[in-house]
Amino acid sequence: MTFNIRWDNPNDGVDGWDLRKDWVSDVITESGAEIIGLQEALLHQIAHLDSSSAGFDWIGVGRDDGKTQGELSPILFDTTKWTVLEWDTRWLSSTPDSVGVAGWDAALPRIATIATLQHVKTQFELRVINTHFDHRGETARLESAKLIRDWALEGNKPVLVLGDFNFKQHEPPYAALTDTVADRFLRDAGTGDTTSTFKGFDALKPVSGARIDYVLSAGHQGPDQNGQYATYSVIESIRSDRFVSDHLPVLSTLRY
Secondary structure, three states, rough: OEEEEEOOOOHHHHHHHHHHHHHHHHHHHHOOOEEEEEEEOOOOHHHHHHOOOOOEEEEEEEOOOOOOOOOOOOEEEEEOOOEEEEEEEOOOOOOOOOOOOOOOOOOOOOOEEEEEEEOOOOOOOEEEEEEEEEOOOHHHHHHHHHHHHHHHOOOOOOEEEEEHHHHHHOHHHHHHHHHHOOOOEEEEOOOOOOOOOOOOOOOOOOOOOOOOEEEEOOOOOOOOOOOOOOEEEEOEEEOEHHHHHEEEEEEEEOOO
């Protein structure tokens, strides 16, 4: 699952984090997801979800200092199903090892958390990347897509890529990630789905958003008897006419 949980903005009023945090935890727990990429997560937000989601652990660092400061793009995982073999964080810029750098025309520093997870029962290894692309920089989004594709496909492992990408399906960064002309490419679990994943908080008056949160993969099995590579759903969790976050979580089941 990929889930932009909205940073703890003190100006969010009725949609403030303290009023949503247990709800966000419920969505995560009830989803049944084993691997979850969060975006816009501050350290104390992750700490709450970690403490309230039994059986989960997480990896990630803050984008500002490579430690605790700024938003994280953490990977949460079910410890009864997965262990971490290795992981690191890279900055979406021309110098990925330079901490806190905003690449190209990006408004803010952006990062990717990259891990190799191993399935406890089968020893199957999966490369997992979670990221959050810049909301303003068009060049930054395209160049970031090229980086993510290269990082995802290095090592020739099965891959899962999660994120809030801030681009639409018809835009160049999407093509850079999913172009099937290439020898290896990332497949969109929701190909053809046009359901908006960004709607704001008001369920009665949702903003005219777009599908900008994606689950991508490579190295998975072929289609099942129904021609599907994956199940895919956008979760519209609503209470008191409000959405759980301004982004809707996206849930997929992939067969590797």
